[in-house]
Amino acid sequence: MGKAVARPVDLERHAARRLQIIDAGLTVFSERGYDGATTARICQQAGIGSGTFFHYFATKADLLVAILELGTDEVRERAAGLADRTDPVGVLLELVGSTAEDAADPRIPGFVRAVAGVMDEPRIAEALAVDDAAQRDVLRQWVERGQSAGEVRTDVPAERIVSWLLLLTGGFLERVAVDERFDPTVENGLLVATARNLLRGG
Amino acid sequence: MGKAVARPVDLERHAARRLQIIDAGLTVFSERGYDGATTARICQQAGIGSGTFFHYFATKADLLVAILELGTDEVRERAAGLADRTDPVGVLLELVGSTAEDAADPRIPGFVRAVAGVMDEPRIAEALAVDDAAQRDVLRQWVERGQSAGEVRTDVPAERIVSWLLLLTGGFLERVAVDERFDPTVENGLLVATARNLLRGG
DNA sequence: GAGTTCTTGGAGCGGTTGCTCGGATAATGG
DNA sequence: CCATTATCCGAGCAACCGCTCCAAGAACTC
Structure with missing residues (x-):
């Protein structure tokens, strides 16, 4: 049934990246407003690509x-x-x-x-x-x-x-x-x- | 020089329409936020077409x-x-x-x-x-x-x-x-x- | 009525945005 | 070293939105 897990999720890594994005979001939201804060700019602030962003937050x-x-x-x-x-x-x-x-x-x-x-x-x-x-x-x-x-x-x-x-x-x-x-x-x-x-x- | 004005601007009419749009804007802005208030919805609230809207407000x-x-x-x-x-x-x-x-x-x-x-x-x-x-x-x-x-x-x-x-x-x-x-x-x-x-x- | 301008509507254009997708890479287990 | 999966990127898509444009009608002067 269960396949062998070749690479398990590193929870610490995951949480850290999440916090990194959250921090960037807080910054950009505060200086541009919600709609003014484009996902592109948030990604730029966090130093990641848009694909990565939506890997951590669906929306x-x-x-x-x-x-x-x-x-x-x-x-x-x-x-x-x-x-x-x-x-x-x-x-x-x-x-x-x-x-x-x-x-x-x-x-x-x-x-x-x-x-x-x-x-x-x-x-x-x-x-x-x-x-x-x-x-x-x-x-x-x-x-x-x-x-x-x-x-x-x-x-x-x-x-x-x-x-x-x-x-x-x-x-x-x-x-x-x-x-x-x-x-x-x-x-x-x-x-x-x-x-x-x-x-x-x- | 000055051409004959066939139809002068009715200032009262103009101001009234302006107020009508302003009232609609106040309503829609308050319930949807600035970005959430689309020009289409403001026009709908005011009962006018988008062309009319931009005739009274450039933006x-x-x-x-x-x-x-x-x-x-x-x-x-x-x-x-x-x-x-x-x-x-x-x-x-x-x-x-x-x-x-x-x-x-x-x-x-x-x-x-x-x-x-x-x-x-x-x-x-x-x-x-x-x-x-x-x-x-x-x-x-x-x-x-x-x-x-x-x-x-x-x-x-x-x-x-x-x-x-x-x-x-x-x-x-x-x-x-x-x-x-x-x-x-x-x-x-x-x-x-x-x-x-x-x-x-x- | 003729001529002119004001007024109105709405189809649609150009630009932007949130989000998707597929491939490349890195990391782990066996 | 191989298989497998997490991780990451960024090109690009579909949808949306502010705004333009033009044609039709209304209102006014003469």
Whole structure:
């Protein structure tokens, strides 16, 4: 039945090439937008031929989905690392502040801006929705703990507070992408302060 | 020299058709994104042939620029209507609040999201920059007056406060576009309250 | 009505793009 | 060393899209 496998798949090699292409995709998407990022240019950036590209990703949309999923994984890992903390507000401010750190890599804000307007594939919309849900899950958990501990306002339901935290981080990333003089490392302080005011209320 | 004009241009008719196409463009751009909005579909939405489209706009990019310029005009008109007010903070909060009202038309947040990632034409980038500058001009003027009157914090320069007001409105529009449960009319209050906290400082 | 210009539609062209395909090469097992 | 399969490339294909072009009709002046 099973034929002899003359050359098995080297999983490490495979994953490395994948990451190489993902990195190139992140770069080109962020500076040209989704449609502006032609597969030819992505291949050029990655230093590969188009045949190789489609050997690793069946579709250009698949590459984008893979990038988004990588980001979602990162969110979950970050959440796991904070699991045993006992200061809800501190955790929330740390999570919010980490957005500002992400924005230090200029590709990140550019990428989210470029990807925001992609409506082509429903699979992309779903990946975006999953990422949003992952962030919401993490934040809601800590907001609710904060409310139980009396550290976070209770006149606004947790879900809405979560939306507002995402509003702040989303607006922050947009500003970094659009306005060159908006320095994320400088504005980090105001971001955390605004979030603290939001959580406290009044 | 001048030949007899057998049929003069009906400016009213021309402007009306223009607006009709602009309206269709706004709709299709907002639901499909810039590249996803094919000229064929815009024509279909407007109920015209492609020949007619390019009779009014030399280029698809020109249509987008026209829409953006219309928005910029609106910003300036709104600013002119508030010129003789004497309460800077009240004016600023009203300007911020008007964003929430704009978001009531679901095409507006969809449009800004769709257009955010367009890097093709430098003319589009310029139109976006002009719009941003127009908003900044209006806001900065009132922020500075508020600072002089002691109603607005002075520990952060006016330019940065303006950036943060735009961060709030930008994030607000993004949330409306992304999250169906984020109701702009409900969240209007928190938007104004957050802006007030930001202006007051502490 | 004649003459002229404005207006409109849609077939189709040129260029671009995502993706396919077949062959060449490299790597591994026997 | 041979067989086999993964890996890689890039020429080229099919589809699509922005835009052109031209002909037909409408609207206006004289």
